[in-house]
Amino acid sequence: INSQLSGVFPFTIMFHNWNAIRSFVDMDPKAVTQQAKLSYQPVLLSWECWSPQLFAGSQMTPIGHVVNDDDYFRDLKGAYLVYQIQDNTAAVKSSDTLALPDIKYYATFQKTLKVSVPAFLPAGSYKLVGKIMQHDTMVSRNFQDLFIAGQSFVKSAPSAPRRVLLYDPGATTGSALQKLGIPTQAISSFLNLKSKPAQTLLI
Numbered sequence: 001i002n003s004q005l006s007g008v009f010p011f012t013i014m015f016h017n018w019n020a021i022r023s024f025v026d027m028d029p030k031a032v033t034q035q036a037k038l039s040y041q042p043v044l045l046s047w048e049c050w051s052p053q054l055f056a057g058s059q060m061t062p063i064g065h066v067v068n069d070d071d072y073f074r075d076l077k078g079a080y081l082v083y084q085i086q087d088n089t090a091a092v093k094s095s096d097t098l099a100l101p102d103i104k105y106y107a108t109f110q111k112t113l114k115v116s117v118p119a120f121l122p123a124g125s126y127k128l129v130g131k132i133m134q135h136d137t138m139v140s141r142n143f144q145d146l147f148i149a150g151q152s153f154v155k156s157a158p159s160a161p162r163r164v165l166l167y168d169p170g171a172t173t174g175s176a177l178q179k180l181g182i183p184t185q186a187i188s189s190f191l192n193l194k195s196k197p198a199q200t201l202l203i
Helices: 032-039 151-156 172-179
Strands: 043-048 053-055 063-068 079-087 092-099 108-112 124-134 137-149 163-166 199-202
Touching: 043 124, 043 137, 063 079, 163 172
Parallel strands: 053 137, 163 199
Antiparallel strands: 043 063, 063 108, 079 092, 079 124, 124 137
16 A cells, blocks of 8 residues: 555564464454554654653643655645543543644644643543544544543642651752752661661662
């Protein structure tokens, strides 16, 4: 179908059974086929997300990347990005839309989004789902797995220990903890350490 894929396609057998089949349905595709279906979309939506673990009520800033490698060398015009937070039943918990500029063939576009995580969400696994739509037709789809901790988790989070012993030769961790308001006591050796209640050793 696309003769240009042969040079970049991973050299792996994508089916469990291929040498003793009577029809294609007998081949039993591996999980990698689903990933290839996403990764080799002619118009590719890809998520860059450095904070896939979040608290309910917080805000995430994923970057949506669009790569236009249309099979028919067409520019992407009149398209828009629908991005949603969905639970594990695909129920939509939040949704927003971004109008995309015209993206020429073989060009790229990226945009940092601000996605508010609803405060009412219970702790669990979710997905950031994105769909590129053009004239009410979906031309690309991709998702990012998320874990969202609910408000009950935030309220029940344990407080910091009363005393933190810190072994930090580079002194960078101590500086970061100080900015967070967590007091530490620096140590340079592990000799003569004694275990005490509510005492934590951080290396």
